Amino acid sequence: MRMDGAWNASSESKGRDRLLDSTGLSLDRLPMLHVIFDRMSTIWVDDFRHLAASPAYCSLSTIESGRINDILEMYESNAIAGVFQAVQWDNQVLVGFDRDFIFTMTEVLLGADGTEPPIDDERPFSTIETRVATMMFEQISKALRTAFALVTDTQFKLERSETRMDFAVIGRRNSQSVVAKFLVQALNSGGEMFVVIPQSALTPMRQNLSRVITSEPTVRDPRWSKQIESEVQRAEVSLQAVLEKRYMTLEEIATLAIGQTIQLQANPRTLVTLESEDEPVFRCLLGKSDGSYSLRIEEVIDNKKDIIDDILSR
Incomplete structure (x- = not known):
């Protein structure tokens, strides 16, 4: 069967x-x-x-x-x-x-x-x-x-x-x-x-x-x-070192004059933010080498976390 x-x-x-x-x-x-x-x-x-x-x-x-x-x-x-x-x-x-x-x-x-x-x-x-x-x-x-x-x-x-x-x-x-x-x-x-x-x-x-x-x-x-x-690795990228950012009103900017001093909260130990296309990439320590300013990378910036922290701190 x-x-x-x-x-x-x-x-x-x-x-x-x-x-x-x-x-x-x-x-x-x-x-x-x-x-x-x-x-x-x-x-x-x-x-x-x-x-x-x-x-x-x-x-x-x-x-x-x-x-x-x-x-x-x-x-x-x-x-x-x-x-x-x-x-x-x-x-x-x-x-x-x-x-x-x-x-x-x-x-x-x-x-x-x-x-x-x-x-x-x-x-x-x-x-x-x-x-x-x-x-x-x-x-x-x-x-x-x-x-x-x-x-x-x-x-x-x-x-x-x-x-x-x-x-x-x-x-x-x-x-x-x-x-x-x-x-x-x-x-x-x-x-x-x-x-x-x-x-x-x-x-x-x-x-x-x-x-x-x-x-x-x-x-x-x-x-x-x-x-x-x-080809991607050969692309040129511009970097900017930002010591500090300040937020000012349009009125305050309009009253700025030549010779006026703007006080910053940064000090010699303040970490500098290294940016590319306005996006933060690294935090660096500012220093000098052979008479020129230099940057030493201290940490990688987690963009998502830092954006949230920035929003919560305002």
Whole structure:
């Protein structure tokens, strides 16, 4: 009886998967796909900054479902497609760049400034353009793996690239699949990138894709973070040493005259406040060194505590 029950449960699961494969996944019930593809575009743009002087912008345009044949037919003779093996999924994924994307990325990587008119040519892709596409495929494979790590870990290994969509086969051409389309812009030009994933690859993880994961920390590029930290540390900051502050009325200020003496409550042991942009930072002891005034830091100022103390003392 136990064996029959286990067999029946397994049969029901397989039957349910076949039914889902034939009818198509409901994208409305897979909100995590939007999060993953948004994340992929962000990661790719961050990596691309290290390759070119001109920035590129990438945004998720749509996520649609359809048959592989119908999807690829729209890009026939107008795109380069990369076929990837998703190792842990035991499936294949296709990433494609349309003609405008390839031309734009080639211009950016070769140092163009955007003053030349966009290329409008139906010629075959050159060797350089094909190499640019291959380099972009390698970047996208890394971005895909990092983005999908929210729900599953898999490697995307580039097997080959194709310029004819008839040869960009990743399964039965009438199989259901999901396609994510991205708008990419650079140098006042742009193009389209698309990612095609067979539904059979997504069905096993549909439960994880049905709920949005928000606890994942933001992906950080160590090189980019280090560069930002370096630039911030080189920023110039002005400091002011304040011995004492006095509050006076406008009338008292108006009666001040040249030669008049203003009495201070401070003495030689009074701590000097070191400020930056009117914000107190340190308390220092005033002294002399080589004939000049000097400051020795005595304590760090807790701004929140000191503000409260200042309010209570008034």
